[in-house]
Amino acid sequence: xxxxxxxxxxxxxxxxxxxxxxxxxxxxxxxxxxxxxxxxxxxxxxxxxxxxxxxxxxxxxxxxxxxxxxxxxxxxxxxxxxxxxxxxxxxxxxxxxxxxxxxxxxxxxxxxxxxxxxx
Amino acid sequence: xxxxxxxxxxxxxxxxxxxxxxxxxxxxxxxxxxxxxxxxxxxxxxxxxxxxxxxxxxxxxxxxxxxxxxxxxxxxxxxxxxxxxxxxxxxxxxxxxxxxxxxxxxxxxxxxxxxxxxxxxxxxxxxxxxxxxxxxxxxxxxxxxxxxxxxxxxxxxxxxxxxxxxxxxxxxxxxxxxxxxxxxxxxxxxxxxxxxxxxxxxxxxxxxxxxxxxxxxxxxxxxxxxxxxxxxxxxxxxxxxxxxxxxxxxxxxxxxxxxxxxxxxxxxxxxxxxxxxxxxxxxxxxxxxxxxxxxxxxxxxxxxxxxxxxxxxxxxxxxxxxxxxxxxxxxxxxxxxxxxxxxxxxxxxxx
Numbered sequence: 001x002x003x004x005x006x007x008x009x010x011x012x013x014x015x016x017x018x019x020x021x022x023x024x025x026x027x028x029x030x031x032x033x034x035x036x037x038x039x040x041x042x043x044x045x046x047x048x049x050x051x052x053x054x055x056x057x058x059x060x061x062x063x064x065x066x067x068x069x070x071x072x073x074x075x076x077x078x079x080x081x082x083x084x085x086x087x088x089x090x091x092x093x094x095x096x097x098x099x100x101x102x103x104x105x106x107x108x109x110x111x112x113x114x115x116x117x118x119x
Numbered sequence: 120x121x122x123x124x125x126x127x128x129x130x131x132x133x134x135x136x137x138x139x140x141x142x143x144x145x146x147x148x149x150x151x152x153x154x155x156x157x158x159x160x161x162x163x164x165x166x167x168x169x170x171x172x173x174x175x176x177x178x179x180x181x182x183x184x185x186x187x188x189x190x191x192x193x194x195x196x197x198x199x200x201x202x203x204x205x206x207x208x209x210x211x212x213x214x215x216x217x218x219x220x221x222x223x224x225x226x227x228x229x230x231x232x233x234x235x236x237x238x239x240x241x242x243x244x245x246x247x248x249x250x251x252x253x254x255x256x257x258x259x260x261x262x263x264x265x266x267x268x269x270x271x272x273x274x275x276x277x278x279x280x281x282x283x284x285x286x287x288x289x290x291x292x293x294x295x296x297x298x299x300x301x302x303x304x305x306x307x308x309x310x311x312x313x314x315x316x317x318x319x320x321x322x323x324x325x326x327x328x329x330x331x332x333x334x335x336x337x338x339x340x341x342x343x344x345x346x347x348x349x350x351x352x353x354x355x356x357x358x359x360x361x362x363x364x365x366x367x368x369x370x371x372x373x374x375x376x377x378x379x380x381x382x383x384x385x386x387x388x389x390x391x392x393x394x395x396x397x398x399x400x401x402x403x404x405x406x407x408x409x410x411x412x413x414x415x416x417x418x419x420x421x422x423x424x425x426x427x428x429x430x431x432x433x434x435x436x437x438x439x440x441x442x443x444x445x446x447x448x449x450x451x452x453x454x455x456x457x458x459x460x461x462x463x464x465x466x467x468x469x470x
Binding site for chain 2: 001002003004005006007008029034035036037041042045046047048
């Protein structure tokens with residue numbers, strides 16, 4: 001499992017960490033049950049704040065890709081299918097593109113809602 | 120980025136990794152072969168000759184049987200044997216230890232340790248020869264073997280003589296042959312733009328170690344309940360040594376290669392190889408039995424490794440020429456990242 005962060009990028013570091021995990025699940029190099037490094041370990045590894053890592057892990061948890069358990073760390077869940085991770089990646093691309101256009105968070109949600117209603 | 124340009128496809132990976140291992144080391148020792156062999160064999164030959172000479176001189180005046188063992192408290196004789204048996208045992212010990220050291224020296228990939236092996240040979244030969252000659256001399260001219268006394272100052276003297284012989288051997292052997300700096304550049308690098316940080320981390324678990332540790336622990340408990348606790352303690356201790364290897368996290372980052380038990384606090388590491396000690400890393404299949412003679416933390420001539428299974432593994436060639444290996448999935452990515460970071464560390468040191 002390879003984590004990459006670029007402090008020079010405009011993408012928040014926590015999101016970059018989440019993107020690393022998402023990408024690894026999507027390309028199959030990380031599979032169900034794999035335990036991610038503890039947040040503190042990963043933070044010293046990458047030279048970032050531990051809260052940054054936790055933000056990234058929290059995001060992955062909300063996407064249903066990992067489970068966070070006290071004392072057991074972060075474990076890739078059984079439902080974390082590669083396809084599901086790719087969907088998360090697509091969403092991340094959508095958000096990045098929308099932000100580049102200057103859309104606010106509300107407006108981005110609006111775009112998705114319009115898309116859903118249109119079906 | 121320095122690590123990326125100019126290295127891809129310049130040299131085959133295979134060539135570079137072989138240079139780090141046997142080929143170069145072998146030619147070095149072969150060129151100075153006879154000298155080393157003479158220096159290494161000298162103590163065993165010298166002590167053997169001395170023991171035989173002493174035996175030849177005193178053999179007519181020895182009691183039958185002669186005192187061969189003494190109490191450590193008063194130096195009284197408490198073991199007896201015939202002179203011939205005694206000579207056989209001493210000469211046998213010398214021949215066997217000489218053969219063992221000879222065999223160790225034959226493993227030529229391990230050159231930095233050669234002088235220390237030779238020193239060990241000197242100390243061992245002296246440590247066998249001193250009590251051997253001493254016993255013969257103490258029995259010299261005594262009618263009744265039970266009257267033989269061993270002055271206890273001989274015990275520290277024996278240690279001192281062995282140590283002195285070891286020092287002499289180390290001096291005679293000279294400085295450890297320096298390996299030329301392994302040139303790097305053959306192994307793949309990970310494309311990592313400057314300023315970007317990356318970390319690679321993966322766990323590997325070993326059902327073998329988990330079962331072994333569990334069995335040892337349970338056996339310890341059962342033995343403790345049924346027999347006594349001191350006996351079980353060694354089994355539980357063995358379990359405590361085995362169980363951390365049941366699950367191990369391998370990390371590659373800006374600090375180097377780290378191997379640590381998953382279940383223990385991350386400060387308790389099995390091994391860390393800092394970047395400045397890394398000449399080159401490769402990811403390749405490892406055969407546990409053939410290359411490392413088994414599973415677990417293996418120490419071999421020329422290198423060591425944490426080998427929990429056969430298959431994909433990271434093999435790091437250290438700047439001294441030794442290797443450290445750890446078996447883990449996706450080792451190629453880890454090795455590439457390690458090379459990239461080692462390049463970064465070198466360019467920082469250089470400039």
